Amino acid sequence: MNNEKLLKMYRDLHQIPEIGMQEFETQQKLLAFIREMPQEFLEIKTWKTGILVHVLGKDSSHTLGYRTDIDGLPVTEKTGLPFASKHPGKMHACGHDIHMTVALGILSKFAQKQPPVSLTFVFQPAEENASGGMQMFKSGAFGDWLPEEIYAIHDDPSLPVGAIGCRQGTLFAGTCEIHIKFTGQSGHAAFPQKANDMVVCGANFVSQVQTIMSRRIDPIKAGVVTLGHMTAGTTGNVIAGECQIDGTIRALTQDINLEIQNQVEKIAKGVAYSFNCKADIDLHQGGYFPVENNEQTTTDLIKYFQDSSLQYIETGPAMTGEDFGFLLSQIPGTMCWLGVDSPYSLHSDRMAPNTAAIKAGVTGFSGFLEHRALKLAK
Template sequence: MALAKTELQDIYQQLHQIPEIGMEEYETQAKLLEIIQHLPQDHLEIKTWKTGILVHLTGANPTYTIGYRTDIDGLPVAEKTGLVFSSQHPGRMHACGHDIHMSVALGVLSRLAESRPPVSVTFIFQPAEENASGGKQLFESGVLGKWQPDEIYALHVDPTLPAGTIGCREGTLFAGTCEIHAKFRGKSGHAAFPHDANDMVVCGANFVSSIQTIVSRRIDPIKSGVVTLGHFNAGTTGNVIAGECQIDGTIRALTQDVNLKIQNEVRRIAEGTAATFNCDLELDLHQGGYLPVVNDPRTTPEFIDFVKNSDYDYQEMPPAMTGEDFGFMLSKIPGTMCWLGVDSPYSLHSDRMVPDTSAIMAGVGVFAAYLQEKARQVSHSGKQD
């Protein structure tokens, strides 16, 4: 039998209590496997990859595969929701809604497992979305093999939308992101003798100020990008000139071209600042698998039309500067990502983010019905041949 609403609510609460950082999701993997192994197994195959899980539902004609992906990791956030089923892992929380994502995926899988679909469906329970480009690692490992989807789908919770509302758009949904890690090394010294030292507070301040000109003066105004430097660490006390400065931040852009242009500008400014202040530089610009989430021009209108013609609420969404490593998967496999409204006053990654769990059944309903319909359409079109 397909997992019922009460069962999925209970599963959500169990998963919410065991958040784990990417590539450490051992308890989460065990819980997911326990649930999946109680579903009808007639046409299911299960294999693990690191802390992730692949579940393949073999269709009547298995030469075409539709994919559905969920992320499974949590965040290094200490929960302050006050829920009776709060995180049991200190300093860890499902503050980005991956517990909702997993619950929806299990609900969809349980419905599709009840009968054999016309074509195959691969469910990907992916680790390390938040911290280690888990989607890129999984894809490049080759573990998908013959189970690799021909098209793929995923969702992400949105606290700003009413619970159960599906938000989507054609083209770019989420930005591509890139981490900035810059360390400048000069010479520490006494505050009274600045000429005998090489002050990395002044150097770092110059770098921070110069970075602000990238988007305002180097990027086309009708294109979108942002550079945020959120961490600046230098020195130990007020009367000692700092010999080192560590600065960390992020780049966000709606196209990969703009992201790469900003990366080049950050590098140019960092190297120029180091030359100006006659100091050493260590610069790491790390994008990994966090490419822009660009919805496919074929699958996305089909998905949007399906939702609009269903009993579920649909909302057209603007692009967002949030990042998601599903962007890498979409760069390799055509597909679509959407938002699922969970109606919370607190934002994603907040230590007080509590989603409206009625959204779980909406997510299950939309994607179970859509994947079943898409499988029928593909089968009738002869694409599997």
């Protein structure tokens, strides 16, 4: 597939971002692209708004996996691009359009020439909002196409265009949503003894949560708790009877994530007891496990790209979340960064990747998957 065709695919996909589990137009566009490829070695099936494509290899006893996410974000685009989003309030601000285009380019290469072993390409919905990877896996959608290794990329605006960034161990943090509602008794500001003030209760909870990382977790272990939203009360002279607090936990290992969750729950229950109120606690991690790269596959990937014509950069861990972490908890594999050299960060309304990265991604990963396939076929 030539570069012009890849760029057209990218621009078409960029214009139709959809929120997770609503990627109906995206699914149809992807299916149209895939059906334009030679079909001799391909088998296609859908799962909700996702797609699985199996490429029959010469040795069908082994299967490699490659995953791309397909959803967009609820962001109003301000890039000014001539192919900007046609869907108001939605944008591919995280670069999943780049991910999809690279995946299509790799798939096209293997559709034209039968690979040494079979490959399963996963076009996964709802990475941003609903643990699509976990849902897809637990549904049994993979069936006999379940790969023994799986790989994925994530675009990185801070890396040079086409560069590959990776590391052993954790690449991305595991994340967990915090949703806590304290319910007490509202009342008149003149009679505080007849009320149960949830503003004060919520403030105590927020203050105590700050001690988790500073006093309750080994300082060598990395994690962060952010409480980004708090709502209580209606006006200044009414004591609030309810307080809603929302936030996120991020940690580089699942053990630390679970320990932080445990501490958040303990504090919420303790504060509720001390204020004689009710606490509704919802700690929701879903499939957003840490992205922990497998040692064996990552060693091979790093060596391959160090020896390739692409620039390889050793990167540090990031506190961003990715539901590919769930798939890596079930299937050994590796995720790495693909540099797209943009002045704007992921999730920015002005995020505009350098599209030269697409060709580099296709060339690099089709070569790497061929390399892994030959190793498995031996």
